Amino acid sequence: MGEHATYDDLGHAFFLTFSCYKRRRLLDADPAKAIVLDVLTSQLSKQDGKCAGFVIMPDHVHAVVWFGQQVQLSYFMKQWKQRSSIQLKRNLKECQWVYAKEISWDEPIWQAGYYSFNIYSEQKLIEKMNYMHSNPVKAGLVDKPEKWQYSSSRHYALGASAGINLAMPG
Numbered sequence: 001m002g003e004h005a006t007y008d009d010l011g012h013a014f015f016l017t018f019s020c021y022k023r024r025r026l027l028d029a030d031p032a033k034a035i036v037l038d039v040l041t042s043q044l045s046k047q048d049g050k051c052a053g054f055v056i057m058p059d060h061v062h063a064v065v066w067f068g069q070q071v072q073l074s075y076f077m078k079q080w081k082q083r084s085s086i087q088l089k090r091n092l093k094e095c096q097w098v099y100a101k102e103i104s105w106d107e108p109i110w111q112a113g114y115y116s117f118n119i120y121s122e123q124k125l126i127e128k129m130n131y132m133h134s135n136p137v138k139a140g141l142v143d144k145p146e147k148w149q150y151s152s153s154r155h156y157a158l159g160a161s162a163g164i165n166l167a168m169p170g
Contacts, residue, residue, distance in 0.1 A: 058141075
């Protein structure tokens with residue numbers, strides 16, 4: 001997924017997508033998903049960012065984020081991917097060594113770039129959140145979106161903790 005023109009000076013929220021290198025299922029294990037979520041939380045805090053929703057799939061990630069200041073997205077994505085990559089490689093080596101044997105350590109964790117879509121209306125926000133939350137169902141991982149543990153759908157459908165503070169853009 002390559003980057004395209006993103007307007008990070010309009011105060012919009014962003015629907016983000018990025019994938020594991022070669023669409024490998026590097027996020028199959030819960031500890032790997034937890035790393036991605038923890039780094040998301042940490043980086044949002046460092047950059048005065050907010051998250052409306054997310055889903056962490058076995059081979060890719062979606063999130064809806066926005067920032068208190070303009071021109072934050074590129075740095076945010078660089079840090080989220082870099083910091084999570086370091087921790088994910090450590091986790092693979094220490095905890096998932098059977099899977100780690102199949103990977104060349106010279107290869108990246110993440111595919112280069114990311115996709116971002118400026119969310120400019122409440123209708124687009126709802127559309128992107130529904131798309132994102134339906135991913136685990138479409139992939140055959142669960143029968144209802146709220147059953148996927150690493151998704152904000154649990155918060156919206158059940159009031160359950162999503163592992164991150166969520167807020168809607170306003």
